[in-house]
Amino acid sequence: MKILLLGYGKMGQMIEKLALDRNHSIVAKINVDNRADLGSLSADAVDVAIDFSQPSAAPDNIKWCVNHQIPVVVGTTGWASHKAEVDQYCIDNGGTYLVASNFSIGVNIFFKLNKFLAKLMNSQSDYEVSMKEIHHTHKLDAPSGTAITLAEGLMENIQTKTKWVNQASDKPEELSIISERVDPAPGTHSIQYDSRIDSIKITHTAHSREGFAMGALLVAEWLPNQKGVKTMEDFLQF
Numbered sequence: 001m002k003i004l005l006l007g008y009g010k011m012g013q014m015i016e017k018l019a020l021d022r023n024h025s026i027v028a029k030i031n032v033d034n035r036a037d038l039g040s041l042s043a044d045a046v047d048v049a050i051d052f053s054q055p056s057a058a059p060d061n062i063k064w065c066v067n068h069q070i071p072v073v074v075g076t077t078g079w080a081s082h083k084a085e086v087d088q089y090c091i092d093n094g095g096t097y098l099v100a101s102n103f104s105i106g107v108n109i110f111f112k113l114n115k116f117l118a119k120l121m122n123s124q125s126d127y128e129v130s131m132k133e134i135h136h137t138h139k140l141d142a143p144s145g146t147a148i149t150l151a152e153g154l155m156e157n158i159q160t161k162t163k164w165v166n167q168a169s170d171k172p173e174e175l176s177i178i179s180e181r182v183d184p185a186p187g188t189h190s191i192q193y194d195s196r197i198d199s200i201k202i203t204h205t206a207h208s209r210e211g212f213a214m215g216a217l218l219v220a221e222w223l224p225n226q227k228g229v230k231t232m233e234d235f236l237q238f
């Protein structure tokens with residue numbers, strides 16, 4: 001497959017390595033300083049694009065791909081307020097894209113586990129729930145996209161929690177998400193239920209970025225045969 005990399009930082013570079021190992025080719029690597037190169041790129045030369053750039057860049061990168069009928073896999077987090085508009089743009093213009101806050105298979109299993117545990121805990125009023133995410137100090141957004149997905153999955157199942165806040169909170173309706181920035185943490189997410197008697201805690205710890213990169217690449221191999229706005233649930237089928 002001929003892959004266009006939008007964003008060639010930590011993730012873009014790891015995806016390139018795994019893609020070459022799987023006999024794909026990289027058509028171009030776009031960063032801030034060579035964005036103009038997109039103008040000379042023939043859309044026919046690209047099978048799929050993969051965007052791991054930055055929050056302010058992702059919406060325009062997706063629209064560029066839609067305009068050129070290039071399916072695009074998007075890992076960039078921190079642009080949720082534009083998602084509805086970008087989805088509509090993709091639908092209106094016959095494009096194809098899939099965005100996920102986390103492409104690792106382990107985290108996608110963890111998303112399911114979180115919802116299952118939250119369902120069980122919904123009727124257990126003695127427990128107070130909170131979340132914590134730990135990432136490297138270069139991360140631009142807080143809380144992490146993964147923490148927001150976890151919070152949404154939790155709030156679907158725990159009736160008392162109606163909004164998340166990125167700080168400690170003792171308001172019963174607020175879900176507290178604490179963000180810590182420590183190098184070189186690739187990404188750790190915990191959900192903890194505390195009562196006077198005991199605590200229950202589930203944690204996912206990424207040991208490197210490889211799981212994120214491999215997941216995005218597998219989606220990139222699948223996406224060109226799809227149409228419209230797709231999700232990880234469509235891809236994973238579990």
Ligand SMILES: NC(=O)C1=CN([C@@H]2O[C@H](COP(=O)(O)OP(=O)(O)OC[C@H]3O[C@@H](n4cnc5c(N)ncnc54)[C@H](OP(=O)(O)O)[C@@H]3O)[C@@H](O)[C@H]2O)C=CC1
Pocket residue numbers: 006007008009010011012030031032033035052053054055057061074075076077078100101102103104138212
């Ligand atoms: N969904 C998932 O599974 C994962 C998501 N992420 C997310 O992916 C994103 C990137 O992470 P990471 O690789 O660690 O970050 P880096 O900062 O290492 O890399 C981002 C790259 O994007 C480039 N960039 C910035 N603006 C643009 C633009 N307008 N067009 C093209 N490229 C641009 C930067 O270029 P320059 O160097 O010139 O500034 C930089 O090289 C983040 O939002 C992060 O949260 C990360 C890991 C997993």
Ligand SMILES: O=C(O)C1=N[C@H](C(=O)O)C[C@H](O)C1
Pocket residue numbers: 077101102135139140143144145146147186187188212
């Ligand atoms: O910026 C990162 O590094 C990561 N970002 C994603 C997020 O915001 O959840 C996924 C992963 O945790 C690493």
